[in-house]
Amino acid sequence: xxxxxxxxxxxxxxxxxxxxxxxxxxxxxxxxxxxxxxxxxxxxxxxxxxxxxxxxxxxxxxxxxxxxxxxxxxxxxxxxxxxxxxxxxxxxxxxxxxxxxxxxxxxxxxxxxxxxxxxxxxxxxxxxxxxxxxxxxxxxxx
Numbered sequence: 621x622x623x624x625x626x627x628x629x630x631x632x633x634x635x636x637x638x639x640x641x642x643x644x645x646x647x648x649x650x651x652x653x654x655x656x657x658x659x660x661x662x663x664x665x666x667x668x669x670x671x672x673x674x675x676x677x678x679x680x681x682x683x684x685x686x687x688x689x690x691x692x693x694x695x696x697x698x699x700x701x702x703x704x705x706x707x708x709x710x711x712x713x714x715x716x717x718x719x720x721x722x723x724x725x726x727x728x729x730x731x732x733x734x735x736x737x738x739x740x741x742x743x744x745x746x747x748x749x750x751x752x753x754x755x756x757x758x759x760x761x762x
Contacts (some may be wrong), residue, residue: 623730625690631678632655632656632657632678632679632741633656633657633658633676633677633678633679633727634651634656634657634658634677634678634679634680634681635659635661635667635670635677635679635680635681636648636658636659636661636680636682637660637662637663637664637667637680637681637682637683637686637695638662638679638683638686639662639667639683639687639688641662641682643666643683643700643730643747644660644662644698645660645728648660649682651681651741654741654744656670656741658678658742659675662680663686663687663688664682664686664688664689664691664692664694664695664698665688665689665690665701666688667680667682667695667699668677668690668695668698668699671698671699671735672702673753674740677699677703677706677708678699678707678739679706679709680695680696680699680706680708680709681711681741682695682696682708682709682710682711683711683712684710684712684716684720685712685728686712690712691743692712693710693720693721695722696708696710696725696731697720697722700722701717706721707724707725707729707741708721708725708726709725709726709727709728710725710727710728710740711721711726711727711728712729712730712731713729713730728754742759745758746751
């Protein structure tokens with residue numbers, strides 16, 4: 621768990637927003653095992669209510685396709701409006717246009733292995749690109 625020690629994850633508070641219960645539980649369990657404090661939401665609406673209630677969130681981890689009135693893109697924009705310093709990690713099982721990413725966010729395709737998932741969280745929060753891959757909102761390479 622060298623990554624966990626190097627990035628001070630014991631102080632990370634992560635909100636996992638996923639409408640598929642099994643995926644939400646798997647992601648939350650993995651992050652807890654990495655030493656993070658994890659809260660879970662099944663919808664953008666539930667996540668926004670947690671934000672309005674003052675829940676500490678350092679990183680918002682959201683699926684892009686969510687049931688309800690808002691998808692992950694909009695959730696991240698609304699979260700960043702209220703809390704500009706929150707890191708954002710997007711995930712999707714579909715090939716999508718990533719132009720909806722908020723600045724400084726990271727993205728990965730589902731399914732993925734735990735280490736890649738973890739690298740995205742660390743990159744998002746610390747700015748250290750431990751995976752050596754670009755952030756999703758970087759300009760395309762020529």
